[in-house]
Amino acid sequence: MFKIQTLNNISRIGLERLPAGQYNVASDQTDPDALLVRSADLHKIEIPASVRAIGRAGAGTNNIPVAEMSKRGVPVFNAPGANANAVKELVLAGMLLSSRNIPDALAFVSTLPEHADAHHAMEAEKKRFVGSELSGKTLGVVGLGAIGVRVANAARALGMRVFGFDPHMTVDGAWQLSADVVKAGSLNELYAASDFISFHVPLNDATRGVFKAESLQVARRGVVLLNFARDGIIDAGALKAGLDDGTIGRYVTDFPSKEQAVHPRVIGLPHLGASTAEAEENCAVMVVDQLRDFLENGNVLNSVNFPNTRMAREGKARLCIANQNRPGMIGRLSQVLGEAGLNIAQMHNASRGELAYTLVDIDSPADAAALETIAAVEGILALRVV
Ligand SMILES: NC(=O)c1ccc[n+]([C@@H]2O[C@H](COP(=O)([O-])OP(=O)(O)OC[C@H]3O[C@@H](n4cnc5c(N)ncnc54)[C@H](O)[C@@H]3O)[C@@H](O)[C@H]2O)c1
Numbered sequence: 001m002f003k004i005q006t007l008n009n010i011s012r013i014g015l016e017r018l019p020a021g022q023y024n025v026a027s028d029q030t031d032p033d034a035l036l037v038r039s040a041d042l043h044k045i046e047i048p049a050s051v052r053a054i055g056r057a058g059a060g061t062n063n064i065p066v067a068e069m070s071k072r073g074v075p076v077f078n079a080p081g082a083n084a085n086a087v088k089e090l091v092l093a094g095m096l097l098s099s100r101n102i103p104d105a106l107a108f109v110s111t112l113p114e115h116a117d118a119h120h121a122m123e124a125e126k127k128r129f130v131g132s133e134l135s136g137k138t139l140g141v142v143g144l145g146a147i148g149v150r151v152a153n154a155a156r157a158l159g160m161r162v163f164g165f166d167p168h169m170t171v172d173g174a175w176q177l178s179a180d181v182v183k184a185g186s187l188n189e190l191y192a193a194s195d196f197i198s199f200h201v202p203l204n205d206a207t208r209g210v211f212k213a214e215s216l217q218v219a220r221r222g223v224v225l226l227n228f229a230r231d232g233i234i235d236a237g238a239l240k241a242g243l244d245d246g247t248i249g250r251y252v253t254d255f256p257s258k259e260q261a262v263h264p265r266v267i268g269l270p271h272l273g274a275s276t277a278e279a280e281e282n283c284a285v286m287v288v289d290q291l292r293d294f295l296e297n298g299n300v301l302n303s304v305n306f307p308n309t310r311m312a313r314e315g316k317a318r319l320c321i322a323n324q325n326r327p328g329m330i331g332r333l334s335q336v337l338g339e340a341g342l343n344i345a346q347m348h349n350a351s352r353g354e355l356a357y358t359l360v361d362i363d364s365p366a367d368a369a370a371l372e373t374i375a376a377v378e379g380i381l382a383l384r385v386v
């Protein structure tokens with residue numbers, strides 16, 4: 001029986017893919033085999049030594065200590081693209097909320113009961129909320145992954161001119177991107193050209209403060225910034241300065257700080273990008289399926305720290321070995337298996353950065369002593385038999 005601990009609400013449709021006879025799923029568990037999370041901050045808790053895998057029902061993994069998990073030989077899975085459409089739709093809503101002054105107009109409408117002649121008040125005051133159209137405006141998209149590509153293509157369909165910047169874009173992403181999207185040579189080129197700038201990058205050391213004080217010098221006056229990626233992508237000091245002096249016309253964000261939440265130029269939402277029934281289900285189904293295949297077969301798909309590794313089952317048992325990626329590991333493993341009298345039916349090894357992962361199907365079950373000897377090989381981070 002595998003024990004899965006859920007640290008957030010995970011879509012029931014996803015959880016139903018874990019058979020009750022084989023999986024015990026609960027928010028409270030002792031010695032769980034795996035954790036299932038959405039935005040729970042795992043940097044703030046001690047992750048039990050029993051944990052063999054972590055599943056993130058979403059895209060961003062900055063709430064998970066991925067580097068520490070790699071050292072423990074624990075894969076972290078996510079659900080790439082599974083909530084991208086939901087975020088794209090909210091970004092489009094964000095552009096419209098800002099361009100048509102919708103929050104201010106809604107606030108005014110809520111005061112109508114105070115007016116003797118509501119119809120007259122409406123017609124008299126509507127000039128305060130005159131907006132502008134998206135068609136013909138320029139959008140800059142920073143990060144052309146699952147969300148950025150969709151946002152760029154949707155903006156093109158609305159008649160916008162689109163600049164994109166992503167030095168690490170994948171070939172698949174490039175295939176999906178509208179050919180009309182202009183490749184910006186630098187962030188500053190994109191900032192200088194854009195009426196709207198939408199950020200779709202993961203939060204890491206390279207992207208923290210990707211819009212900063214110097215960016216204000218090149219940005220168009222009145223630019224609308226949309227941040228549905230993470231708090232921290234836009235430097236807080238630069239943002240405040242830009243909002244206060246009007247360089248930034250609006251800041252539409254899924255991550256408002258307390259100060260930003262009450263700023264008249266900020267449109268804040270409570271991290272709603274992926275909060276649709278469809279996205280929650282897509283993410284849960286994808287990550288649960290990946291977690292199950294790892295726990296039951298050792299296969300790896302869509303991990304952010306392990307290489308994709310898949311092998312059809314053969315033999316009597318499978319060893320799943322995470323090890324440091326250094327010369328001689330496979331040779332040493334084969335030697336130890338041979339000395340333990342274990343014949344290899346088939347084997348697959350893949351590496352990613354400093355970590356390597358090996359699946360070994362063996363023709364006879366391994367006893368406890370043999371497993372102990374294998375686990376003791378220098379450089380082995382984790383060993384499981386499935
Ligand atoms: N608001 C929400 O609810 C919500 C939902 C999903 C994702 N997100 C956030 O959005 C981020 C992006 O999601 P995604 O699904 O598009 O991820 P993704 O991995 O498909 O795309 C990220 C893109 O950013 C690019 N990138 C990385 N560093 C860059 C840099 N320095 N400059 C320019 N581009 C860079 C990558 O090459 C990649 O193409 C996630 O990491 C997450 O933080 C938020």
Ligand SMILES: O=C(O)CC[C@@H](O)C(=O)O
Nearest residue numbers: 038039058059060274275
């Ligand atoms: O789970 C959520 O609601 C948010 C997920 C989102 O931030 C992500 O990175 O996928």
